[in-house]
Amino acid sequence: MASDQQKQILQYLLYKPLVSLKDLEKIYAAAYERQGRGEEIRDLVRSLNDLLKPAQLGIKSRLCEDNNEEYFALINMIESEAAKHTSEFSPAEFELFKWVLKEIVSSESGSVSSIDCINQSSYIQKLTKTDAQKALDKFLASQWLNEREGEVSLTVRALLELEPLLKKLDEDLQNCKICSKLAVKKVACPDCGAKFHRYCISKLKLKCPACHRVWRSLEEESTPSQMSLSQTLSQTSNPSTSQVPNRRNGGIRRGRSHMESDDSE
Amino acid sequence: MSRRGSSQKQSSQPSQRNQSQKANSSQFQQTAQEIIDLDRVVAEVIQYFLIMEQKKFPVKRNDVMKLVPGISAKNFKTVIAQAQTYLDDVFGYLLHEFDEKSGHYVLLNQVIMPENLPHQDLSESNTILFLTLSAIFLSEGCIGEDEVWNMLDILGYKPENHKKLVTSDFVRQLYINLEVIPQSDPPRMNFTWGERATIEFTKKEILAFAAKIYGQPPEQFGTLWNLADKEDKAREAN
Numbered sequence: 001m002a003s004d005q006q007k008q009i010l011q012y013l014l015y016k017p018l019v020s021l022k023d024l025e026k027i028y029a030a031a032y033e034r035q036g037r038g039e040e041i042r043d044l045v046r047s048l049n050d051l052l053k054p055a056q057l058g059i060k061s062r063l064c065e066d067n068n069e070e071y072f073a074l075i076n077m078i079e080s081e082a083a084k085h086t087s088e089f090s091p092a093e094f095e096l097f098k099w100v101l102k103e104i105v106s107s108e109s110g111s112v113s114s115i116d117c118i119n120q121s122s123y124i125q126k127l128t129k130t131d132a133q134k135a136l137d138k139f140l141a142s143q144w145l146n147e148r149e150g151e152v153s154l155t156v157r158a159l160l161e162l163e164p165l166l167k168k169l170d171e172d173l174q175n176c177k178i179c180s181k182l183a184v185k186k187v188a189c190p191d192c193g194a195k196f197h198r199y200c201i202s203k204l205k206l207k208c209p210a211c212h213r214v215w216r217s218l219e220e221e222s223t224p225s226q227m228s229l230s231q232t233l234s235q236t237s238n239p240s241t242s243q244v245p246n247r248r249n250g251g252i253r254r255g256r257s258h259m260e261s262d263d264s265e
Numbered sequence: 266m267s268r269r270g271s272s273q274k275q276s277s278q279p280s281q282r283n284q285s286q287k288a289n290s291s292q293f294q295q296t297a298q299e300i301i302d303l304d305r306v307v308a309e310v311i312q313y314f315l316i317m318e319q320k321k322f323p324v325k326r327n328d329v330m331k332l333v334p335g336i337s338a339k340n341f342k343t344v345i346a347q348a349q350t351y352l353d354d355v356f357g358y359l360l361h362e363f364d365e366k367s368g369h370y371v372l373l374n375q376v377i378m379p380e381n382l383p384h385q386d387l388s389e390s391n392t393i394l395f396l397t398l399s400a401i402f403l404s405e406g407c408i409g410e411d412e413v414w415n416m417l418d419i420l421g422y423k424p425e426n427h428k429k430l431v432t433s434d435f436v437r438q439l440y441i442n443l444e445v446i447p448q449s450d451p452p453r454m455n456f457t458w459g460e461r462a463t464i465e466f467t468k469k470e471i472l473a474f475a476a477k478i479y480g481q482p483p484e485q486f487g488t489l490w491n492l493a494d495k496e497d498k499a500r501e502a503n
Contacts, residue, residue: 007357007376011384014315014356031380056308057316063420080309086316218434 002051005031010048013059017074018143018157022060022071031166042076045072056080060160065110065144068199071156079164088142093135094119098169100145101162104154105170110185118174154184176200177210187218281307303344306335310348318358318372321438323461326368363439363460371439371461393417393427394440399442399475401456402468403489410454435459468493468502 002010008031013019019027019135021041028036028044045059052058052074061072076083090096099120103112114136121132139145142156158166163182167173176183178200186195192211198218201208206215252253272481310333317324330336336344340377349360357376378384400416401408413431432454433435435441439461443454469483472493476483484490 001354002357004357004376007355008378008382008384011374011376011378014319014383015384030379033379054304055311055355056305057312069360076312078305080312081332081334083312084314086313086320088320100379153488154471176467 005045006048006051009044010051013048013074016143018155019072019175021070021072033246062156062160062181063179063197064156065159065183065197065199066148066153073155073157073160075161089135089138090126090130092124095124096127096132096135097139097144099124100139100152101158101166102169104152105166105173105184108186108188109151111151114147114150114152117152133145159184159209179202189213190215274456280382297478302335303340306333306340307344307347307351310336310344311351314348314352314358314360314372315356321440323363323369323439325437326370348467357399361464371465373465390430390434393422393430394435395474396420396422396478397431397441397456398433398458398462398466398471399478401458402471403475403486405489407457410456413456422461427502431456440465468496 006240009027010026024041024045028041045061049058056078057074059072059074061070063069064071087094096117100112100117103116104110108257118132119135121127121129124132124225127135133259134145136145140147143155144162146153146155154162154166159182161203166182166184172196174183176186176197177182177194178196181197183195183197185197187198187201187259188195189208192208193212194208194210196208201215206218207213208215246259305481310329313333314324315327326341330338330341345360352358352360352372357374358372361371361373363371374384396417397413400413404412410432414428417427418424431441432443436443436459437482439459440460441462444455444457446453446455468489472483472486472489476486483493486493
């Protein structure tokens, strides 16, 4: 039997299934009328999960691939038949959604431009450009996707709840070899090709745990030509501040620059 | 779970014994299967109710029978009862069945949410809903559509933007009933309160809302205040 506060929090999570750790602290404070101490938040999640078991729902958490902050999501633990039929998306919208997911997971940046998403409507029956824009807004509002600087990527909610679907859409999709969580925004070791999150490999000071090769910088790719370019550049300057030319979309890069400067610790 | 009749004794008629043993053990398996699956069926029903509640759509018994795997006429009552208990114990939702015959349900929220913890979009559609319900109530329970469109227009809600919400969504959600005025040409409609509005909102609540709009205390609404008051007393008596 749930307490009133637990009921309130669960109802909130039904409405907004994806919350950051900071959000969760605010939610705790709103329900219990006081700040929750560290372990109390974890205990709350544990007790809510016990309550949710008979409904095959659960609150899972993981780090966001963009900012390395912890997010919690109320997700479905089963592939619910009824849920499939009550989807908030029309068939055409769902087709666009799957296309967006596929584009995201097959890209290394883990993102697709919103313009491409809108233009994809040309290939989908019964979906005009306006419909596509509305659909994209729906995906953002229901917390499946994020958009930043024109690039659309997956939220933690999508990473947690849609993992089986994502793995079906791209067979090459793997878990990060360091944290074992699904890696959609990833980098690959130039030697052995193992996939990691940027944050994860940075924490290991750029040393690949699989083959022990130490990367010179996060910009090293697994294709020889790119590698020699970065090697050349890093040989002529301090490796920790190597100005490897950015080959990726400027929007993605900008968000990472603060982290890359951390590499020079 | 009970083992029905299976025994370890050797029999002088092995084939018959084996037959009955086989039948008993497959009965046992079937029972185990049914019990395991029942938990899953209950979970799916719970999820279905929760999803539909987010949209405020009523759940129809027929849809539950169609969409939830493993549900049958035999286990329906049990499953619904378990789902009902769970939804109340864990989420604070009361499962309300409107009509034994028509078999549709909604979830009624029993939990008072703190103000800084919203649980639904307190947005435009809620405001329009309350405005429409107020208008109906102030019109003694029945109002023509044109008056509603006028009212919304005056308050800044352009009818063409909100027609679908009022005549389609609110009707589907059972907040509003539409009735075509007989022999009206072009056909015009009357609005009345839907059954969901009747159980979800008290007349006092709607009157309080109307009072704010008109800047007049609820007690000054004459017969309507009396109606609201009577309803309150009747509820308390129950």
